[in-house]
Amino acid sequence: MSRAVQVLLFVAVMLVAGVGGYWLSGPPRPGAVDVGPVLAATLPDLSGAPQTIGNWRGKVLVVNFWATWCPPCLEEIPQFVRMQERLGGQGLQFIGIAIDEPEKVRMFAQKNAINYPIMIGQLDAIELSKSAGNKAGGLPYTIVLDRSGRVVSQHYGGLNEEILQPIFDDLL
């Protein structure tokens, strides 16, 4: 094998390794998420009434796991409220799943005029977030589902309008 071929082969292998490494290390791939348990889940809302997440199927769903003791969670919620207000009419639906004490969640939701459904859970909601791909169990954790219920995006940590808008542009 000539030296030039060896060098070309080396470059090709490095490219494959780099791309492969990026692919392996990037955000969890949506295909790895089993969204069935999320859509099937029934949790109490702020009034205590049971709500099944799958009832909102057919809309572009943003399912956000959060808690009032989690500063990055609280930072993103006002932006969710704005986006729900602006894009709700086009079929966008945020859903919050709070892993927290109901009274604290109610107070925060009232103070921040949250305009989308909030459900409350404990161990069941933790397991739900893990089934939705939240391996480390950190918050906030958010998944975006298209109108057919397929997960198109997963996010650890805080989100903002700049990140979400391009995703919604493709889905709404």
Next chain:
Amino acid sequence: MSLQPLKILVLLMVLVVPSWADDEFLDPEDAFRFSASLVSPGMFEVRYVIADGYYMYLDRFRFDVEPRGIVLGTPRFPAGQWHEDEFFGRSQVFRGQVIIGIPIVAGADVSGTIRLIAVSQGCADAGICYLPTEQTKDFELIGSLGAPSLTR
């Protein structure tokens, strides 16, 4: 330059493995590595080794012990670092490592296993917070807790 398969494999590992590791958030058990010991007949010592880029909140530690006849005193924390955010204001947090003394203020005749239960909560600078995590350590004791023989 001779590129043998082994060299290529090594280069692949160098490229791939760090990129995988860097982008993942640690599991809480790895971000906040817990250990505990009974340093004297009347004192537990709990240690957390905290990964770089992670921190733990002072006011979110909780400790308990089983069986219920044993009573723990107020935990003794070292001074933390001040951490500020727009929602909770100033809070004390720990980075790197924290060692917490937990006095036993009322013992009990114990022969067998006692379990120390530690609940903690922390966050990553990269922008996630972990759910409160419970970790436990079992001690095998013979005699009363005031002067136990630690067998394990």
